[in-house]
Amino acid sequence: AIDEQNFEPNDPRLAVRYSNLAMMLTDLGGASNLEAAKGRMEQAIAIQEEQFEPNDPRLAVSYTNLAFIELDLGNRESACDLWRQAYAIFGQHFSPTHRYVQIVAEALERHCGDC
Numbered sequence: 001a002i003d004e005q006n007f008e009p010n011d012p013r014l015a016v017r018y019s020n021l022a023m024m025l026t027d028l029g030g031a032s033n034l035e036a037a038k039g040r041m042e043q044a045i046a047i048q049e050e051q052f053e054p055n056d057p058r059l060a061v062s063y064t065n066l067a068f069i070e071l072d073l074g075n076r077e078s079a080c081d082l083w084r085q086a087y088a089i090f091g092q093h094f095s096p097t098h099r100y101v102q103i104v105a106e107a108l109e110r111h112c113g114d115c
Helices: 012-028 031-051 057-072 076-093 097-113
Strands: none
Touching: 012 031, 012 057, 031 057, 057 076, 057 097, 076 097
């Protein structure tokens, strides 16, 4: 297991490890890897939602990553909902020209008809 024995179940460092594993699984591709990536990213988000303020940009990054996984799995509506959450959070912290804001805005426009 990913250092699970070394951290408390809600330790943000464990969330980082889950998120990193999710991104590696996504890069491997294939339905089973994408499903596993989704599960790990959801674990990371559960920890972050417990540990961070609801408008924390780190949470928005995870929402964005999960949205791309959802899109790859064919779950466009779930992806759009996640991108909307991320966009709202990023908008509280960054200018419209910030890279994170632009990435999410582009995804919303391309896949959801927003922005």
